[in-house]
Amino acid sequence: MPAKGVSRVGGLATTTGAIVLAVTAALGLAGCGSSGGTQADHSSPPTGKAGKGVRLPPRAAGFDYQIGGPYPPPRGVRIVSRDRSASPAPGLYNICYVNAFQAQPEERASWPAGLLLRDADGKVVVDRDWNEPLLDIRTPAKRERVAERVDRWIDECAAKGFDAVEPDNYDSYTRSRHLVTADDATAFIALLSRHAHARHLAIGQKNTAELAGAGKRTGLDFAVAEECAEYDECGTYAKAFDDRVLVIEYSDAGLRKAVAGFGGRLSIVRRDRLVSTPGSDGYVREVR
Numbered sequence: 001m002p003a004k005g006v007s008r009v010g011g012l013a014t015t016t017g018a019i020v021l022a023v024t025a026a027l028g029l030a031g032c033g034s035s036g037g038t039q040a041d042h043s044s045p046p047t048g049k050a051g052k053g054v055r056l057p058p059r060a061a062g063f064d065y066q067i068g069g070p071y072p073p074p075r076g077v078r079i080v081s082r083d084r085s086a087s088p089a090p091g092l093y094n095i096c097y098v099n100a101f102q103a104q105p106e107e108r109a110s111w112p113a114g115l116l117l118r119d120a121d122g123k124v125v126v127d128r129d130w131n132e133p134l135l136d137i138r139t140p141a142k143r144e145r146v147a148e149r150v151d152r153w154i155d156e157c158a159a160k161g162f163d164a165v166e167p168d169n170y171d172s173y174t175r176s177r178h179l180v181t182a183d184d185a186t187a188f189i190a191l192l193s194r195h196a197h198a199r200h201l202a203i204g205q206k207n208t209a210e211l212a213g214a215g216k217r218t219g220l221d222f223a224v225a226e227e228c229a230e231y232d233e234c235g236t237y238a239k240a241f242d243d244r245v246l247v248i249e250y251s252d253a254g255l256r257k258a259v260a261g262f263g264g265r266l267s268i269v270r271r272d273r274l275v276s277t278p279g280s281d282g283y284v285r286e287v288r
């Protein structure tokens with residue numbers, strides 16, 4: 001299916017996304033737009049393990065966030081995150097993006113009606129920013145049923161050769177009108193963690209700084225944090241995940257703040273908010 005990457009910006013209760021754009025002829029470039037050089041890489045090779053056969057991402061490594069569409073990674077990149085519909089970048093540490101807590105608009109009809117979160121009036125609860133119905137993970141039985149589908153996507157990521165998985169919208173409980181709890185979210189992510197590790201994949205926490213302390217209990221191995229410098233959250237993730245944190249900032253000020261506070265410790269990149277591909281209007285990729 002056409003991918004649509006979803007990511008949180010603007011605080012805990014706001015979601016934004018990356019609209020998939022066609023890969024253009026400019027993809028032959030090794031780097032373009034505002035990438036302007038390589039990111040410092042002071043890490044050792046990614047040999048850490050969360051379990052047998054599970055590789056963790058390297059620390060403070062060149063990183064590119066490509067959930068809006070794949071393209072040849074710029075020079076100096078060692079870690080790439082791409083949508084599950086894409087293929088891994090050869091020779092790099094590859095993270096597979098899946099929308100695990102909300103339904104893509106184009107997939108809504110394929111979800112059983114009973115797995116879409118509904119309010120007291122029976123209306124489906126929707127993330128209005130991206131028209132995505134929230135999935136109902138309020139009971140163990142429903143969590144198992146939702147996980148069964150997401151697990152198939154995780155299996156596809158493993159079969160393609162990805163090293164890790166990035167389940168998005170962990171923080172969707174904050175948009176659930178108090179119907180879904182943080183405990184529901186952590187119980188669900190623990191199911192996904194067990195399955196990812198069984199498929200020899202690491203698994204990352206996406207945003208949701210307030211649950212970073214539960215990372216070990218839920219089996220999460222690293223963090224993918226949008227605008228953590230902007231919202232003074234990078235330290236929270238760094239402490240919880242031993243500096244295995246991939247930072248995406250969407251402004252020059254955010255990038256400068258991230259590098260000033262965590263350069264040489266975390267993997268940091270600035271992207272445009274649509275996470276677009278080279279040659280697209282508005283494409284931005286910058287490291288310092």
